[in-house]
Amino acid sequence: MIGPGFPAVLTAAAGGDEDxxxxxxxxxxxxxxRYFKVIAPGAAEDLASETWLAVIRAVGRFQGDExxxxxxxxxxxxxxxxxxWRRAARRPVQELPATSLAEPPAPDDPAATVxxxxxxxxxxxxxxxxxxxxxxxxVLRVVAGLEVTQVAEIMDKRPNTVRVLTHRGLRxxxxxxxxxxxxxxxxxx
Amino acid sequence: xxxxDAWSAEIKRLPxxxxxxxxxxxxxxxxxxxxxxxxxxxxxxxxxxxxSLLAAAAGPPTPAELAxxxxxxxxxxxxxxxxxxxxxGSGRPGRRRRVGLLVAVAVCGLSTTGIAAATxxxxxxxxxxxxxxxxxxxxxxxxMPSTTPGRRPAPSPxxxxxxxxxxxxxxxxxxxxxxxxxxxxxSNDQPCRAxxxxxxxxxxxxxxxxxxxxxxxxxxxTSECQNSRPDGTDGNGRDKHPPSDxxxxxxxxxxxPDAGSKSGQGQAGPPPNGGGGSPEKGxxxxxxxxxxxxxxxR
Numbered sequence: 001m002i003g004p005g006f007p008a009v010l011t012a013a014a015g016g017d018e019d020x021x022x023x024x025x026x027x028x029x030x031x032x033x034r035y036f037k038v039i040a041p042g043a044a045e046d047l048a049s050e051t052w053l054a055v056i057r058a059v060g061r062f063q064g065d066e067x068x069x070x071x072x073x074x075x076x077x078x079x080x081x082x083x084x085w086r087r088a089a090r091r092p093v094q095e096l097p098a099t100s101l102a103e104p105p106a107p108d109d110p111a112a113t114v115x116x117x118x119x120x121x122x123x124x125x126x127x128x129x130x131x132x133x134x135x136x137x138x139v140l141r142v143v144a145g146l147e148v149t150q151v152a153e154i155m156d157k158r159p160n161t162v163r164v165l166t167h168r169g170l171r172x173x174x175x176x177x178x179x180x181x182x183x184x185x186x187x188x189x
Numbered sequence: 190x191x192x193x194d195a196w197s198a199e200i201k202r203l204p205x206x207x208x209x210x211x212x213x214x215x216x217x218x219x220x221x222x223x224x225x226x227x228x229x230x231x232x233x234x235x236x237x238x239x240x241s242l243l244a245a246a247a248g249p250p251t252p253a254e255l256a257x258x259x260x261x262x263x264x265x266x267x268x269x270x271x272x273x274x275x276x277x278g279s280g281r282p283g284r285r286r287r288v289g290l291l292v293a294v295a296v297c298g299l300s301t302t303g304i305a306a307a308t309x310x311x312x313x314x315x316x317x318x319x320x321x322x323x324x325x326x327x328x329x330x331x332x333m334p335s336t337t338p339g340r341r342p343a344p345s346p347x348x349x350x351x352x353x354x355x356x357x358x359x360x361x362x363x364x365x366x367x368x369x370x371x372x373x374x375x376s377n378d379q380p381c382r383a384x385x386x387x388x389x390x391x392x393x394x395x396x397x398x399x400x401x402x403x404x405x406x407x408x409x410x411t412s413e414c415q416n417s418r419p420d421g422t423d424g425n426g427r428d429k430h431p432p433s434d435x436x437x438x439x440x441x442x443x444x445x446p447d448a449g450s451k452s453g454q455g456q457a458g459p460p461p462n463g464g465g466g467s468p469e470k471g472x473x474x475x476x477x478x479x480x481x482x483x484x485x486x487r
Contacts, residue, residue: 030250123245141223177238
């Protein structure tokens with residue numbers, strides 16, 4: 001969060017001030033990357049760049065506080081993700097041999113230790129295993145820090161639907177952490 | 190107690206009610222989890238790990254996530270150079286579109302009104318006079334009385350080699366103009382009659398009335414048109430003779446060699462059917478004091 005200085009930062013960024021834009025970028029870029037890693041893994045960097053390009057083009061027209069700005073940026077991000085899904089749907093799919101896929105690490109695998117160091121990535125990976133709607137609702141609430149109504153607008157759903165999605169997502173996470181991935185996830189986080 | 194009856198100890202071990210959901214989550218607890226406001230020791234069974242996981246997902250940025258800062262700033266600089274960044278506070282596209290639409294509607298409305306007024310003959314006099322002047326430069330076969338002192342109706346086409354030309358080098362009248370051979374003895378409103386006959390002037394009765402009235406008073410004025418002043422000007426200080434190339438602004442033929450001696454006959458050559466006029470056609474008509482009445486007859 002930028003805080004009370006957000007209006008000045010936004011005004012300066014809209015005027016082309018690089019430092020001010022850097023403040024906005026520093027605050028939102030990690031959240032954008034994490035959001036994309038959950039809903040569009042494999043294209044997070046590209047989609048984040050496209051989102052920032054759109055933000056630069058239109059930031060002069062934005063009016064609102066910091067929370068609204070964050071919701072606006074993630075609205076753009078979701079549109080970019082949808083565009084990415086459409087592009088991916090038009091591309092031919094080349095099937096990979098099953099042996100080329102990485103197998104999940106065993107509980108005592110040394111890779112699990114690396115995963116512990118990257119607890120954020122592990123947490124995002126676990127959230128990404130949720131159904132798409134639940135994963136997106138959870139990450140927009142937790143990572144983007146948005147309210148229920150803002151998430152509902154971004155996802156084009158009703159607020160109660162978003163609440164149900166997040167409840168189910170949290171419950172499923174609890175089930176997984178307490179059952180299959182319990183010991184490893186506990187270490188990871 | 191029968192042999193197949195269960196033991197009382199077994200009966201006591203049967204659950205009397207199903208266990209409550211160990212992962213039950215109410216709204217308040219869920220909101221606290223999502224907001225990161227739930228301490229791990231206060232988390233219900235099964236959700237402490239979830240709280241830790243969500244905290245990790247919303248953790249501080251890693252260096253890898255912040256590695257693209259310079260690239261993003263480079264994009265910002267490129268956009269600023271290209272001028273594509275929209276200045277803050279600029280109007281919305283919808284507003285500009287509305288203004289453009291209003292301007293287009295206003296232009297269309299004015300154009301339509303002007304055309305309708307011109308068609309019905311209700312144009313204000315100054316505008317109508319201006320339009321006549323403009324049209325007269327395009328087609329002088331329709332001479333009109335003018336309120337402008339410097340403009341006079343063209344003389345009769347039968348007035349010798351100067352017919353069809355005005356003091357400003359107007360074009361000669363084309364063939365087929367009715368009553369084009371009438372001499373000064375017939376009437377001096379013949380230019381207007383010719384115009385009416387050629388253009389179907391009955392469409393505009395008001396204009397015809399004005400024209401007829403003007404023509405009735407125009408005998409002296411026409412004669413003034415045809416008379417040259419001793420100084421060779423048209424009364425407004427302009428030279429009535431064409432430029433030395435003989436073309437003037439009209440499309441007439443070569444001027445007569447002694448154009449100065451044919452004062453009041455213009456610079457253009459004879460009209461296509463202008464020949465054969467009476468010997469009196471070239472006779473100058475005396476200028477009378479009623480020119481003023483013509484000029485203000487409208």
